[in-house]
Amino acid sequence: MVKLTIDDQEIAVPSGTLVVDAAAKMGIEVPVYCYHQALGPLGACRMCLVQIEKMPKLQTACTTPVAEGMVVHTGGPAVEKARNGVLEFLLINHPLDCPVCDKGGECFLQDYAFRYGPSAGRFEEPKIQKLKDAPINEFVLIDQERCVLCQRCVRFMEEYVGEPQLMLEGRGVETVVTTVDHQPATSQFTGNIIDLCPVGALLSKPYLHKARPWNIERQESVCTMCPVGCTTLATGRDGRIVRIEGRPIPERSWGWLCDRGRFGYDYAIDPTRVTGSFLEGQPEAAARTTRRVGQWFTEVIAEHGPNSVAFVMGGMHTMEEARQLQRFATRAVGTSRLAISRDVPGYLPRALNGTFQDIESSDAIVLVGVDPYEAIPVVHLRLRERQKALPGMRLYGVAPRSLTRDTLPVNSLLTHVGEEAALLAAALRLAAGDHPAVRALGEAAVASHIDQEQLTGLSAALLESEQLTLLWDGQEPEVESVLVALATVRGDKPTRVLPTWGPSNWRGFELAGFPARIEALTEVLEDAKAGKIQMLVLWGCDLLREYPDQQLVRDAYAKVPFLVAEGLFPPSEAERFHAIVPQAGPGEVMGTYVNMEARLQIANPSVQPPGQARPTKTYVTAWAHALNQTFRDEEDWDPYDESGDLLPMQPLEQAIKPLTAALAVKEGQFELVTGVLVIENGIPSAILKPRKPEYPGRISVPDAEALGIADYGVVRISKNDHEIEVPVSVDPAMTPGRVYVPLGMASMPVNAVGTGWVEVIRLEEVHSA
Amino acid sequence: MLDGVKSLAKGMGTTLKALAEPRDTYPYPEKRREYSPRFRGKHMLAKDEEGHELCVGCGLCEAVCPAHAIRVVAAEAPGDEPVSWTSRYAVDYEVDLIRCIFCGMCEEACPTNAVRLTPFNELAAYSREDMIADKEELLRPAIRK
Numbered sequence A: 001m002v003k004l005t006i007d008d009q010e011i012a013v014p015s016g017t018l019v020v021d022a023a024a025k026m027g028i029e030v031p032v033y034c035y036h037q038a039l040g041p042l043g044a045c046r047m048c049l050v051q052i053e054k055m056p057k058l059q060t061a062c063t064t065p066v067a068e069g070m071v072v073h074t075g076g077p078a079v080e081k082a083r084n085g086v087l088e089f090l091l092i093n094h095p096l097d098c099p100v101c102d103k104g105g106e107c108f109l110q111d112y113a114f115r116y117g118p119s120a121g122r123f124e125e126p127k128i129q130k131l132k133d134a135p136i137n138e139f140v141l142i143d144q145e146r147c148v149l150c151q152r153c154v155r156f157m158e159e160y161v162g163e164p165q166l167m168l169e170g171r172g173v174e175t176v177v178t179t180v181d182h183q184p185a186t187s188q189f190t191g192n193i194i195d196l197c198p199v200g201a202l203l204s205k206p207y208l209h210k211a212r213p214w215n216i217e218r219q220e221s222v223c224t225m226c227p228v229g230c231t232t233l234a235t236g237r238d239g240r241i242v243r244i245e246g247r248p249i250p251e252r253s254w255g256w257l258c259d260r261g262r263f264g265y266d267y268a269i270d271p272t273r274v275t276g277s278f279l280e281g282q283p284e285a286a287a288r289t290t291r292r293v294g295q296w297f298t299e300v301i302a303e304h305g306p307n308s309v310a311f312v313m314g315g316m317h318t319m320e321e322a323r324q325l326q327r328f329a330t331r332a333v334g335t336s337r338l339a340i341s342r343d344v345p346g347y348l349p350r351a352l353n354g355t356f357q358d359i360e361s362s363d364a365i366v367l368v369g370v371d372p373y374e375a376i377p378v379v380h381l382r383l384r385e386r387q388k389a390l391p392g393m394r395l396y397g398v399a400p401r402s403l404t405r406d407t408l409p410v411n412s413l414l415t416h417v418g419e420e421a422a423l424l425a426a427a428l429r430l431a432a433g434d435h436p437a438v439r440a441l442g443e444a445a446v447a448s449h450i451d452q453e454q455l456t457g458l459s460a461a462l463l464e465s466e467q468l469t470l471l472w473d474g475q476e477p478e479v480e481s482v483l484v485a486l487a488t489v490r491g492d493k494p495t496r497v498l499p500t501w502g503p504s505n506w507r508g509f510e511l512a513g514f515p516a517r518i519e520a521l522t523e524v525l526e527d528a529k530a531g532k533i534q535m536l537v538l539w540g541c542d543l544l545r546e547y548p549d550q551q552l553v554r555d556a557y558a559k560v561p562f563l564v565a566e567g568l569f570p571p572s573e574a575e576r577f578h579a580i581v582p583q584a585g586p587g588e589v590m591g592t593y594v595n596m597e598a599r600l601q602i603a604n605p606s607v608q609p610p611g612q613a614r615p616t617k618t619y620v621t622a623w624a625h626a627l628n629q630t631f632r633d634e635e636d637w638d639p640y641d642e643s644g645d646l647l648p649m650q651p652l653e654q655a656i657k658p659l660t661a662a663l664a665v666k667e668g669q670f671e672l673v674t675g676v677l678v679i680e681n682g683i684p685s686a687i688l689k690p691r692k693p694e695y696p697g698r699i700s701v702p703d704a705e706a707l708g709i710a711d712y713g714v715v716r717i718s719k720n721d722h723e724i725e726v727p728v729s730v731d732p733a734m735t736p737g738r739v740y741v742p743l744g745m746a747s748m749p750v751n752a753v754g755t756g757w758v759e760v761i762r763l764e765e766v767h768s769a
Numbered sequence B: 001m002l003d004g005v006k007s008l009a010k011g012m013g014t015t016l017k018a019l020a021e022p023r024d025t026y027p028y029p030e031k032r033r034e035y036s037p038r039f040r041g042k043h044m045l046a047k048d049e050e051g052h053e054l055c056v057g058c059g060l061c062e063a064v065c066p067a068h069a070i071r072v073v074a075a076e077a078p079g080d081e082p083v084s085w086t087s088r089y090a091v092d093y094e095v096d097l098i099r100c101i102f103c104g105m106c107e108e109a110c111p112t113n114a115v116r117l118t119p120f121n122e123l124a125a126y127s128r129e130d131m132i133a134d135k136e137e138l139l140r141p142a143i144r145k
């Protein structure tokens, strides 16, 4: 610890702390433009000048580390004069734009000029004119005249994200921020530079001129687009959410968002959204629909007993809503048939669930199946940050496709589809073959050709690291056993796993009392197929799109006399449903979401639900009434009871099951690989449309040549009489013999064919770029 | 008796004198008073010489209005055709003349001198809706008939 004095107060801070941070700790604000804790010091703007005794000149607080006995003055005539001068210079070419500038009212140039700046400038020459409202990409605009050249945006893209798509161009007063080669920035993290820019130079295009800080209301919320659950601020105006910003949490999160989460808020006003009720496919008054569904409940229960009703929870519901539905299902209806809609079969015992802080302290990280950049974007940034902080960190990937990227080099071990568990087990056998936990996994052979050295490296990362974090996409359920064995072998050394699958709040649904394992859902569907279920209630989910076996869902639907769905959007094949009622979505209800860390996060509502959309409680109260029951919500259930905002760890007691043999390799066929693409997670957005890949499927260069596809094309993928048509693009990162299709796209449902070995033929060549 | 006659004559004298004096009242509405140009009556939105609206939809008038009588919704100018003199303009601008207390703060706050209070003060209507002046109405300053 180093002791120093700032403005006559003493403070002790760890050595290496910068003066600006030490001052902030004491509540003394030193004005900054270029400095940001996540980006580190630069010393470009000179806004943070302070006086340090025994130093002849003023020093930049953002680049000066503290020293023992240092005496700092953040005020005084010399500092004030310097700040005054810096601001006068900054304003020389700054346009008089505040009335038309979206940052006006929340701008650091305004604030500092008001607090520290001169009341008038002395410069009378005409101001230099630069580009105004020029696009950085589809979402971000730049007004170069307003830029103070702090370089936060440039450094964020280059150093933090690793995608150098912004640069400074020109010299002196002509310097401007622009995109590299004047091409639109393609990164999926560009929205963050809007939050980072201290002035109104970087603007959100969808929010342009939409509101001013005094006629909006900002609510603390949580992004529900993927299981990362980034913390957000939602800006509401006139009953609509018009902007999403990142919300930093001290010591835990910088408040980064990906563009999916930041700009995808317009789903709430999407024309496809269900805002009214439907009975037998026809629009119907909400009250009448609810009453009819209530009647069905009564009739079905009277005739076939309570267990002929099943509930499937899913979508972007809060944990409280899940609890209300669970209580209605178990107490008012009395059924035990509950399930969570799952799109991958894996399950993670809470005993192994890790947090993002585990990533920050791990010396080995293994990605199992998941490509963080595509599925859980902000975690990709966290992984990068860890890799930069610990250059020797062991980062491995085990998946049927290469997980390495320019921005995050990964030692990627390529498996066949369905062999991740077997490969991990093989790595365990290599170093701990005698351990009973490893022996319990059996001796499943690995058909994938893995470099022995790579395997030894993976084995060392798994077993020798002090702290190990794994990220798992849940596609292969057997990985669970391997993870349990791994944790057992590692004993006291922390082994933490982050589950990356959806629905984003599945842990919350589980806590509310819904069984999270896919077996529960499979059982419901099998029972429905066998005619044992008379009424199937889908809460926010679309099983035809989500459940891994589409055929089973279809068969089940065909046998259920009463299909009821609640949701933001109509489920696939909505005409099959006997009743559809609208959901009040995130931003419209208050509630808790539990993210992949098993962390509870509260989201406040910003706007009213549109049309007839109502929260879950409205429906269950009405239906309970129909069943002559009173639905009471007040009870002793408090999710925060156990341990504050992080769910407590549980003892690890899952059994280790022997692995089954992988699928036999089929010559001449392709392997269908799948994974989550967060931008294609089924939630529509007009704002994001230009970013959605037109050809989301991917094939390798040699395969494309063999099939006669130049750059883009459409292929038919088929297996056992089921087929899908997939627009594919040629991806040099793809392995020959494999074809990739994103998970859960309604237009190309992978779950109709299932992963594994498939036939691929070219349908037509669309065009070549 | 004499006193009575005296005071009567004095009273009549005052009346006769006043008869010849110029009048303080007007036979409204046949004749109307000219107000000072600084009179704070109904609002108007001004345009510049080229016909561009001066209002840029900054919302400062809305923010400053103590009676919450103003509503501004801004937007980006459609296409290449600027409505105001910049790319931002007010798509919607409303003054609720029932709420307005004619304090003139909006006029004072406006950075572009777009909103101005005119001497027009004949504010009467049969419905509340008619008392909400929309943008179109404000762009054609009211003329006294």
Ligand code: SF4
Residues within 6 Å of the ligand: A094, A095, A096, A097, A098, A099, A101, A102, A103, A104, A105, A107, A108, A109, A110, A146, A199, A200, A201
């Ligand atoms: S960046 Fe700040 S100072 Fe500059 S025009 Fe915008 S609000 Fe005004």
Ligand code: SF4
Residues within 6 Å of the ligand: A146, A147, A148, A149, A150, A151, A152, A153, A154, A177, A196, A197, A198, A199, A201, A202
């Ligand atoms: S655009 Fe904003 S963040 Fe980027 S250099 Fe200019 S002022 Fe800084």
Ligand code: SF4
Residues within 6 Å of the ligand: A223, A224, A225, A226, A227, A228, A229, A230, A256, A257, A258, A259, A260, A261, A262, A376, A377, A378, A379, A678
């Ligand atoms: S990473 Fe996930 S939770 Fe975070 S902003 Fe993106 S979509 Fe939302």
Ligand code: SF4
Residues within 6 Å of the ligand: A099, B054, B055, B056, B057, B058, B059, B060, B061, B062, B072, B090, B106, B109, B110, B111, B112, B113, B114, B115
């Ligand atoms: S009238 Fe003036 S103050 Fe009001 S929104 Fe328009 S420019 Fe701004």
Ligand code: FES
Residues within 6 Å of the ligand: A031, A032, A033, A034, A035, A042, A043, A044, A045, A046, A047, A048, A049, A060, A061, A062, A063
């Ligand atoms: S904040 Fe210190 S120089 Fe910019």
